[in-house]
Amino acid sequence: MYGWLWRRLPGGPGARLVQLVLLLVVVGVLLWFVVYPWASLHLPVDPSGLG
């Protein structure tokens, strides 16, 4: 999976590394600000709310 991604990215090893890090940051930001807040509302973790 990651090997496949590495081979698909254009440029030399340095450029590929930069792209991978950027991709990781984008995925991380998406998870932290969109996916996790959404999931936290729909999972029964500490459902202290009443009614």
Next chain:
Amino acid sequence: MGRFFRIVGELLITCGLVVFGFLAYMYWGTALRANSAQQTYTSELTKQWAAANPLTALAELRTIPAGTPFALLRIPQFGQAWQLAVVQGTGVSQLLLAPGHVPGTALPGRVGNFAVAAHRVTAGNPFWGLPSLRKGSMINVETITGTYEYTVTSGPTRVSAGDLSALAAVPFHPGEQPTQRLITLITCDPPWTGTSRVVVTGVLLRTLPRAPGS
């Protein structure tokens, strides 16, 4: 075959990291959001209280819109710095940022039961220490009208998640006419789950009215 297992392995590791990220978000992410909301609420309240006349403001307290902060909760046993703004309502979106006043229950200092719910974990773990309160522990609530000092009379008591009788005007005796000025704090138990609730009840010990303009 080896390639297949490598892909499956990479997928599993990725899923694991995503789940760890979620735990980190629940612990730190929600705390960051709650802390910044708390700072806003506290400064809003302080400004509001300094400007308003406590006598005219009494009427405003009766109809607080959901999500609006109106009180500061202090529990000296949790440390002098421990202070949280309480908002109206106990929906998911309110408890995300602050402890919530259960709508329909009494206001601070009034006859009846001032009930407040908050998260045990996440959102900065507001009621993490609730089960450590004992008979005699102080719970102080400041509103625009003054400071209400309650002392714990019973609890911590564990009740099932669906049992809301602790929030009645006379705790655990729904339907009875209240004569005392009580407070009830409620949160989840055991931590992280919704299996049960833990409840602490207190009675008003004394009232320190706010002098106009203070």
